[in-house]
Amino acid sequence: MKILVAVKRVADPDNANRIKVSSGGDAIDASGLEWKINPFDEYALEAALRLTENGASPKKREGEVVVVTMAPKEAETTLRSALATGADRAIRVEAGDDDLDGRVVAHALRKLVEEEKPDVVLMGKQTVDGDSNQVGQMLAELLDWPMATFAATLRQEQDGSLLVGREVDGGVLSLRVRPPCLVTVDLRIVSPEGVYSSLTDPSFKYNEGVRFAPLPAIMQAKRKPLTVRPLSELTDVALTTKYTKFELPAKRSAGVKVKDVAELVQKLTEEARVL
Amino acid sequence: MSNVLVVAELDQDGNLRKSTLSAITLARKAEGALGGGFDVLVLGANTAAAAQELTTFGAGRVLVCEDASLAHYVAEHFAPTVAEVGKGYKLVVATATTFGKDLMPRVAARLDAAYAGDCADVAAEGGKLVYKRPMFAGNAYGYCELSTAIQVATARQSEFAAAEPSGSTSPIEKVAKAAPSGGAARVEYVSLDAVTSERPQLTEANVVVAGGRALKEKFFEVIEPLADALGAAVGASRAAVDAGYAPGDYQVGQTGKIVAPSLYIAIGISGAIQHIAGMKGSKVIVAINKDPEAPIFQLADYGLVADLFTAVPELVSALRARG
Numbered sequence: 001m002k003i004l005v006a007v008k009r010v011a012d013p014d015n016a017n018r019i020k021v022s023s024g025g026d027a028i029d030a031s032g033l034e035w036k037i038n039p040f041d042e043y044a045l046e047a048a049l050r051l052t053e054n055g056a057s058p059k060k061r062e063g064e065v066v067v068v069t070m071a072p073k074e075a076e077t078t079l080r081s082a083l084a085t086g087a088d089r090a091i092r093v094e095a096g097d098d099d100l101d102g103r104v105v106a107h108a109l110r111k112l113v114e115e116e117k118p119d120v121v122l123m124g125k126q127t128v129d130g131d132s133n134q135v136g137q138m139l140a141e142l143l144d145w146p147m148a149t150f151a152a153t154l155r156q157e158q159d160g161s162l163l164v165g166r167e168v169d170g171g172v173l174s175l176r177v178r179p180p181c182l183v184t185v186d187l188r189i190v191s192p193e194g195v196y197s198s199l200t201d202p203s204f205k206y207n208e209g210v211r212f213a214p215l216p217a218i219m220q221a222k223r224k225p226l227t228v229r230p231l232s233e234l235t236d237v238a239l240t241t242k243y244t245k246f247e248l249p250a251k252r253s254a255g256v257k258v259k260d261v262a263e264l265v266q267k268l269t270e271e272a273r274v275l
Numbered sequence: 276m277s278n279v280l281v282v283a284e285l286d287q288d289g290n291l292r293k294s295t296l297s298a299i300t301l302a303r304k305a306e307g308a309l310g311g312g313f314d315v316l317v318l319g320a321n322t323a324a325a326a327q328e329l330t331t332f333g334a335g336r337v338l339v340c341e342d343a344s345l346a347h348y349v350a351e352h353f354a355p356t357v358a359e360v361g362k363g364y365k366l367v368v369a370t371a372t373t374f375g376k377d378l379m380p381r382v383a384a385r386l387d388a389a390y391a392g393d394c395a396d397v398a399a400e401g402g403k404l405v406y407k408r409p410m411f412a413g414n415a416y417g418y419c420e421l422s423t424a425i426q427v428a429t430a431r432q433s434e435f436a437a438a439e440p441s442g443s444t445s446p447i448e449k450v451a452k453a454a455p456s457g458g459a460a461r462v463e464y465v466s467l468d469a470v471t472s473e474r475p476q477l478t479e480a481n482v483v484v485a486g487g488r489a490l491k492e493k494f495f496e497v498i499e500p501l502a503d504a505l506g507a508a509v510g511a512s513r514a515a516v517d518a519g520y521a522p523g524d525y526q527v528g529q530t531g532k533i534v535a536p537s538l539y540i541a542i543g544i545s546g547a548i549q550h551i552a553g554m555k556g557s558k559v560i561v562a563i564n565k566d567p568e569a570p571i572f573q574l575a576d577y578g579l580v581a582d583l584f585t586a587v588p589e590l591v592s593a594l595r596a597r598g
Binding site for chain 1 (some may be wrong): 287350354370373374380382385391393409410411413417418419420421423459461463469470506516524532537558559574577580581586589593594597
């Protein structure tokens, strides 16, 4: 199986409360924050690796995993670490954040998918900078493919279908999708029983979370193919989402510490009046 | 002639989900800029009761697409009809539940429209709509304009109050189901493993009691009596869910549910950034935690530093004593 994984680098989400807004309010200032791979995309890569191996012998890869990003050259660090983790090839589409919106990204990815012809496209359900949650769904529609969003579990069946457990508001909704198809992943896809390829024994359990690249793999990743494509080769769709202003939310200040349960109940009743 | 189309969400039994009323509130705000009014589109296999209920909110028309293939929500079956009907509007909206978040970007692509997801507000500026969106896990707001002929948006439920009935009665009209998209032949609904509960829905509750990893295997034993005493919904931190102490759809946070109740009680929750993103809109926040340095205390209105295994039962007794 061939899988295309779309990834984006984002400002360190663990320090997102240090985001600032430029003095004119016209830009986000994330200076001082490290670049990290978008966590959901990192989980999508892990899911792709699990789908292309027997979990018990992960050194032998079955199929191909191609990672793609749309970003300036510095983002090749993100691609190299994906290659070190196990991806086979990488594509960087030369573009700055100001050249992209969800619709442009979806159109550019469509062209890449048509060229690469993967069986499955995997990506995170959203990037945690823009929190837009749109590219996967848009891409599936542009390709006229079936999709399963917010996947918490993935089971590859013997006929190649994917049984996907989607985390929805009322519980878990299961869909069966047949490749070519698109899946966006949620947090729990990287749980020990999140993903099973048809080669992995159903009793096998992964370690919680994503795998890390061993040192030799980091060296080898430098020799794996990484191609660069100009955005203009992939789409001529114009930007149609324009951010005109940013602001920080009103800060919530710490209230009071109460000494015991009796005082808490009294405050909630008499001061906050919520009981 | 209406310029805004609201897509309604029904549950498995055909009942109208209250979340729909937040999208109606967004539509009412947007029609100030766009003129006209709004219509509502209901899709399902059993729509009569929901359609009837939707006639009371001032919609120009309530459009109904009833078909056996719409019994369960599957985007590839719903999106073509929503897009076909949506062609006649300037703005197509739903609420940003997992239904709206799954469906609407797909609809947008079909309409060659730009999409503003999970909006906290919408306003008219110079005849244009400006969407206010939370970004970076709620650590910033961005204001954006869309320049496509048709625009698609979803409303964050906690930011748009449920619409009240308007006093008028809208006519109901049937619309045809569009052919499913090509991908529909390769997707099959298997099951919905629904979490059933007598409690209020997490996103609609007036009071939420949420537990963290500190509760361990005693999550429900400690939290449920308190939720019962307050008529509250139960939530959980990601850490508690990841550890298996609470089910996934209890998760409050950036990637779980966004809640804004009158009272939020965080029990044994330290207050990670992504959790705070899901509850900081609550009117009153109470934190009970053994660790006086826990970040949750930096935004709690009332903090109690105590061992939750003794403090929570004590709180339950105190609440019961009040009657």
